[in-house]
Amino acid sequence: MIGTVSRPVISGFPDASVAVPEIVVKLAGDDTITPVWENELGGLTFRLDGGPDGATRYVKWAPPDTPELNLDDEARRLSWAQRWITVPRVIEHGIDDDGSWLVTLPVPGQSAVAPQWIVDPTSAATAVGRGLRMVHDTLPVEQCPFDWSVEQRLARARERLSDGEQLVDRLDPDQHPDVSDPNALIAEPPPTDVAVVCHGDACAPNTLLHDDGTFAAHVDLGSLGVADRWADLAVAAWSTVWNYGPGYEEIVYDAYGVDPDPERIAFYRLIWDIT
Incomplete structure (x- = not known):
C-alpha cells in the first residue's frame, strides 16, 4: 500500500505527485509528509512535520535491489562521523521486501541548490569548498573503518555489472572527450596526494549552508571513507x-585552499562516471 502527496517544486523538480512508500506512511503517523528529494536511482527523501512532540524528522527510502543506495552503510557512517562533525543523527533504520529506510533528525541549514543559493552561486561554491576542507581536516583517517579507495570502488562496481558489461561501457565520451584509453587510466591511478576521510558524494546538493552563506553541514554520507582528497x-x-x-569550479578550489590538479581531477571524474 502507498499513499500520495503533492510534490513541491524543489531544486528544479517539476510539480507532480509522488508515491509515498508504506513504511514512510507508517513512520509518519499523524505527521505531515513532504517529499524533498528524489535521485536517479529511485531513492526518495521525505520530511515529516507536526507530530505530537513537534519535532521534524527526515526519512530516506531506497527501493529494493539498489546496492548503490545502501542505507545500512549510511547509518553506520553517520554514527561514526557524528563524533567529530555535524551530520544527521540516526533515529532508526531498517529493510523489508519493499525497500530500506533511514530516519534521521534534521541538521541546520539549506542545501546549496536551494533557490536562494542558486541565485548566489559564488557564496554556494565557496561554502562547498570550505565545508569540504573542514571535513577533510577534521575526520581522523587513522580511526576511520571505511574505505573509498579506487580499488574498493572498482571492485564494488564490477560486482554490480551485468554479465558481459565492462566498466568502461559506462563511460560517457561526451564528458571525457580527451580519454582515448580509459582501461589504461583505470589500471594506473595517480599516486595519492593526501589521504583523507572523504565525504563520498560531495556534490553541491549535499552541502548545507547557514542563512549567512557559511557552511553548515553535510548530508548523504553513504559512501564516506578513506581516499585521496581529489576523489571528493x-x-x-x-x-x-x-x-x-560554468565559472565556479575555481571558487571551490580557492575556498578549499588548493591549486587545481588537472591529472587527478580528470582521473577521479572518470572513476566517478564509471562507478
Missing part, C-alpha cells in the same frame, strides 16, 4: 557546473 574535490567542483553553470 574533483566531483565537488564539477557539481557546480551541473547546478550553477
Whole structure:
C-alpha cells in the first residue's frame, strides 16, 4: 500500500505527485509528509512535520535491489562521523521486501541548490569548498573503518555489472572527450596526494549552508571513507557546473585552499562516471 502527496517544486523538480512508500506512511503517523528529494536511482527523501512532540524528522527510502543506495552503510557512517562533525543523527533504520529506510533528525541549514543559493552561486561554491576542507581536516583517517579507495570502488562496481558489461561501457565520451584509453587510466591511478576521510558524494546538493552563506553541514554520507582528497574535490567542483553553470569550479578550489590538479581531477571524474 502507498499513499500520495503533492510534490513541491524543489531544486528544479517539476510539480507532480509522488508515491509515498508504506513504511514512510507508517513512520509518519499523524505527521505531515513532504517529499524533498528524489535521485536517479529511485531513492526518495521525505520530511515529516507536526507530530505530537513537534519535532521534524527526515526519512530516506531506497527501493529494493539498489546496492548503490545502501542505507545500512549510511547509518553506520553517520554514527561514526557524528563524533567529530555535524551530520544527521540516526533515529532508526531498517529493510523489508519493499525497500530500506533511514530516519534521521534534521541538521541546520539549506542545501546549496536551494533557490536562494542558486541565485548566489559564488557564496554556494565557496561554502562547498570550505565545508569540504573542514571535513577533510577534521575526520581522523587513522580511526576511520571505511574505505573509498579506487580499488574498493572498482571492485564494488564490477560486482554490480551485468554479465558481459565492462566498466568502461559506462563511460560517457561526451564528458571525457580527451580519454582515448580509459582501461589504461583505470589500471594506473595517480599516486595519492593526501589521504583523507572523504565525504563520498560531495556534490553541491549535499552541502548545507547557514542563512549567512557559511557552511553548515553535510548530508548523504553513504559512501564516506578513506581516499585521496581529489576523489571528493574533483566531483565537488564539477557539481557546480551541473547546478550553477560554468565559472565556479575555481571558487571551490580557492575556498578549499588548493591549486587545481588537472591529472587527478580528470582521473577521479572518470572513476566517478564509471562507478
